[in-house]
Amino acid sequence: MIGVIANKDEHSTVVEFFELFKTPWEFWRPGTQYDVLLCSNSTVPENDARLLLLYGSQRQAFEKYPSLKTSCAPGHNFALFRNERIPIYGNCLLLEGLQNEVLVHKGTSSIAPDAQLVVRLGFDLFEEVYYLLTKGQPAELANVPTLELHISLLRELIVSHGVTLVEIPPVPAGHRFIVSLTHDVDHPRIRQHLCDHTMFGFLYRSLIGSVIDFCRGRRSLQQVVTNWKAAFSLPLVFAGIVKDFWNQVDRYLELERDLAATFFVIPTKGDAGVDFHGRMSPKRASHYALSDIADDLKNLLSANREIAVHGIDAWRDSAKGRDERKHVQEITGTAETGVRMHWLYFDSQAPATLEKAGFSYDSTVGYNETIGYRAGTTQVFKHAEVDHLLELPLHIMDTALFYPSYMNLPNDQARAAMLPLIENVTRFGGVLTINWHDRSLGPERLWDDTYLALLGDLRARTPWFATGLQTVSWFRKRRAASFVRTTEDDGRVRVRTATDPTAADVPPLTLRVYNTASSGHKFCGKGNALFENITIDGSDEVLVAA
Numbered sequence: 001m002i003g004v005i006a007n008k009d010e011h012s013t014v015v016e017f018f019e020l021f022k023t024p025w026e027f028w029r030p031g032t033q034y035d036v037l038l039c040s041n042s043t044v045p046e047n048d049a050r051l052l053l054l055y056g057s058q059r060q061a062f063e064k065y066p067s068l069k070t071s072c073a074p075g076h077n078f079a080l081f082r083n084e085r086i087p088i089y090g091n092c093l094l095l096e097g098l099q100n101e102v103l104v105h106k107g108t109s110s111i112a113p114d115a116q117l118v119v120r121l122g123f124d125l126f127e128e129v130y131y132l133l134t135k136g137q138p139a140e141l142a143n144v145p146t147l148e149l150h151i152s153l154l155r156e157l158i159v160s161h162g163v164t165l166v167e168i169p170p171v172p173a174g175h176r177f178i179v180s181l182t183h184d185v186d187h188p189r190i191r192q193h194l195c196d197h198t199m200f201g202f203l204y205r206s207l208i209g210s211v212i213d214f215c216r217g218r219r220s221l222q223q224v225v226t227n228w229k230a231a232f233s234l235p236l237v238f239a240g241i242v243k244d245f246w247n248q249v250d251r252y253l254e255l256e257r258d259l260a261a262t263f264f265v266i267p268t269k270g271d272a273g274v275d276f277h278g279r280m281s282p283k284r285a286s287h288y289a290l291s292d293i294a295d296d297l298k299n300l301l302s303a304n305r306e307i308a309v310h311g312i313d314a315w316r317d318s319a320k321g322r323d324e325r326k327h328v329q330e331i332t333g334t335a336e337t338g339v340r341m342h343w344l345y346f347d348s349q350a351p352a353t354l355e356k357a358g359f360s361y362d363s364t365v366g367y368n369e370t371i372g373y374r375a376g377t378t379q380v381f382k383h384a385e386v387d388h389l390l391e392l393p394l395h396i397m398d399t400a401l402f403y404p405s406y407m408n409l410p411n412d413q414a415r416a417a418m419l420p421l422i423e424n425v426t427r428f429g430g431v432l433t434i435n436w437h438d439r440s441l442g443p444e445r446l447w448d449d450t451y452l453a454l455l456g457d458l459r460a461r462t463p464w465f466a467t468g469l470q471t472v473s474w475f476r477k478r479r480a481a482s483f484v485r486t487t488e489d490d491g492r493v494r495v496r497t498a499t500d501p502t503a504a505d506v507p508p509l510t511l512r513v514y515n516t517a518s519s520g521h522k523f524c525g526k527g528n529a530l531f532e533n534i535t536i537d538g539s540d541e542v543l544v545a546a
C-alpha cells in the first residue's frame with residue numbers, strides 16, 4: 001500500500017489522481033507500515049518504507065546529504081525518464097550533472113534506513129495533475145498523454161523496485177481499451193439553409209474549392225465530380241425531389257453497423273446562445289428543430305444509438321441547461337443524459353453548472369484546433385467542483401484534422417495523424433473519443449474514406465466500442481471499487497466492487513497484480529514487469545497480497 005503525505009490544499013487532487021491510478025493508497029497515518037511512501041513537498045517522517053518517493057520543486061533536506069547540485073527553473077521543462085519526455089508545467093528543480101534533468105535521482109539517504117531506496121523527483125506531482133485537469137495543455141503539446149505518463153512513471157518506480165502492486169487498470173475485461181464514437185449534429189439538412197451563408201459557403205467549396213484542391217493533388221477527380229453534381233442538384237434538394245445529401249444518418253448506421261455511437265443533437269432551433277464575453281454569434285444558432293429530424297432520431301434509437309445534448313447555453317446557465325436536457329429527454333426517455341457544448345464553449349464554472357442542470361457526463365474538454373489530450377489523459381475523470389458529473393475527454397475531431405485554418409491535412413495524413421493516439425490508448429488503456437460531424441460523410445467534405453480507414457484501424461485492435469453513457473458507466477463502476485486493508489494487518493487488501501444495476505451492460509473490471517508470487521492465473525509480460533490479471537465482476541470480493 002502507498003502512504004501519501006501532501007499539503008491539505010492538494011488533498012482533493014490526490015484523491016482524483018488515485019481514481020485514475022486505481023491502486024491501494026491512503027493518506028499517511030503515523031505508526032502504519034507502508035511499502036511505498038510518497039511525500040509531496042513535505043518533511044519526511046520517520047518511516048521504514050521500502051521505497052521513498054520525494055516529489056517537489058523546492059529544495060529539500062534530502063539534497064544536502066549526497067550534496068546534489070540543483071537549480072530552480074520556472075515552468076515549461078521536461079522530466080526525462082527512460083527516453084520518455086514528460087512536460088512539466090509548474091516549477092522544477094533541475095539536478096545538475098544529469099544533463100539538467102528534472103528527474104530522477106536515485107540513492108539512499110541519511111534520513112532513511114539502509115534498505116530504503118529514495119527517488120527524488122524535482123516537480124510537484126499534484127500541482128501538475130491539477131493543472132492538467134483544470135487549465136489543460138497548450139495545443140503545441142496536445143499529442144502528449146502527460147497524465148498517463150505521470151501514472152506510468154510512478155508505476156514503473158514501484159514495480160521495478162520489486163514491490164507488489166495491485167491495480168484496477170482503465171481497461172475493460174476482454175479488451176485493451178474503449179472507443180467512444182460520437183457525432184455532433186450541427187447541419188443535418190442543407191435544405192434548412194436556403195440562401196444563407198452556409199449554402200453559399202457550400203457552393204463555393206464544392207464548385208471552386210474542390211477544383212483548387214484537385215489541382216493541389218488533395219482531391220480525386222471523382223470527388224470533384226461528386227461535389228459538382230451535388231451543387232447542381234441543390235434546386236432539386238430544396239424542392240424535396242432528391243435526397244438531401246447532408247443527411248448522413250443512414251450512412252453512419254451502415255458504416256458503424258454493430259458498433260455503439262452517440263449523437264449529440266442541438267435542442268432548440270435559432271438559439272445562438274452567448275459566448276465568454278456575453279456576445280452573440282448568430283452563426284452559432286442551429287437551423288433545425290428536433291421535430292425536423294424526428295425520423296432520424298427514431299432510427300437512431302431503434303438502432304440502440306445514444307442521443308445526447310449538443311448544448312448551447314448549458315455551460316453557463318443551469319436553468320437553460322435543464323431546459324436543454326429536458327427537451328432531449330422527452331425524445332430519449334432515458335434517466336441519464338450527457339452533453340457536449342456546441343463550439344466547445346466551456347470555462348472553469350461549467351462543470352458545476354452542468355451538474356446543477358442534471359447532466360450525467362460532459363464531453364467538451366478537447367481542442368477545436370488540433371487533436372490530442374487537453375487534460376493529458378485517456379481516462380474519464382471528475383472535475384474538482386462536482387460530485388456526480390464525469391468528464392469524457394474529447395480526443396479527435398474531424399474538423400480539427402481537415403479545416404484549412406487548423407491542421408489542414410490531406411486524407412492520408414489525417415489517418416496517419418490519428419495512429420499515435422490509437423497506439424497510446426492501446427498502451428495506457430482508457431478511452432479514445434472521436435467526433436465525426438453529421439454531414440462530414442457527404443459533399444462537399446467527403447471525409448468518409450478517412451473515417452472508414454479509422455474504423456478499420458480501430459476494429460483491428462478489437463476495443464470495446466461503447467456509447468458515451470456506457471463508457472462513463474464503466475468508469476463509474478471502476479471508481480466505485482475500493483481497497484480495504486484486512487484487519488489481520490497481514491499485508492493483504494480486500495478488493496470490493498459495488499453492485500450498480502445501471503452498470504449491468506458494461507464489461508467487468510480487471511484486477512492486475514504486479515510482482516506477485518501466487519499462481520493459478522496467467523502471467524503476462526509488460527515491459528520488464530510480470531503481472532497477473534484477474535477478472536472481477538460486481539459480486540466479487542477478492543483478497544490479494546499488496
Ligand SMILES: [Zn+2]
Nearest residue numbers: 184186342343
Ligand atoms: Zn457543434
